[in-house]
Amino acid sequence: DIQMTQSPSSLSASVGDRVTITCRASQSISNYLNWYQQKPGKAPNLLIYAASSLQSGVPSRFSGSGSGTDFTLTISSLQPEDFATYYCQQSFSIYTFGQGTMLEIK
């Protein structure tokens, strides 16, 4: 099974900050990597698919990059509504999620 490891597990930041979350796969997954945002009590929301493609309706301050085993999600300028938990997910071999990164207000 492919393991996905996110870092950090939690992160404190301020409105306007640039934030980067990292996801590492236990083996190469090409660009078969997606990112989701989840707010408390809500279902996850797809942000980025295929490592770098922005899902329709998602603000352009979100971006994704990477290939192989190392991937990043970047939020260019944090907005109040961005404080949430973020998950990466691979689809190279069935599906596996990372453990999540909780983004909190500093």
Add this chain to the structure above:
Amino acid sequence: QVQLVESGGGLVKPGGSLRLSCAASGFTFSDYYMTWIRQAPGKGLEYISYISSTSIHTNYADSVKGRFTISRDNDKNSLYLQMNSLRAEDTAVYYCARVLDDSSGYSFDYWGQGTLVTASS
């Protein structure tokens, strides 16, 4: 607009059974693979199972293989998850989600609101 609505969750004793349903609307249900994903209280997301558009292909996580069965009825635009031999560790919010084939892999582009399953005596 695309809508997925889960139902069927509740409290069940360990060893018991439950059947979850997911009613789909706003898209051609029979064109899409569908999946179930769960989230234990305070924990992360766990893939459970998927089913192909015509039900020919199914897949299960090791944690539920042999106990859970995924199915669908394209005439009723509905997805199901039959859960047998439930354990305490199956306690979670269960989400159904639509699978998007973007030619560079698969993602889950629409999710239901989730239904809570609690396995406890």
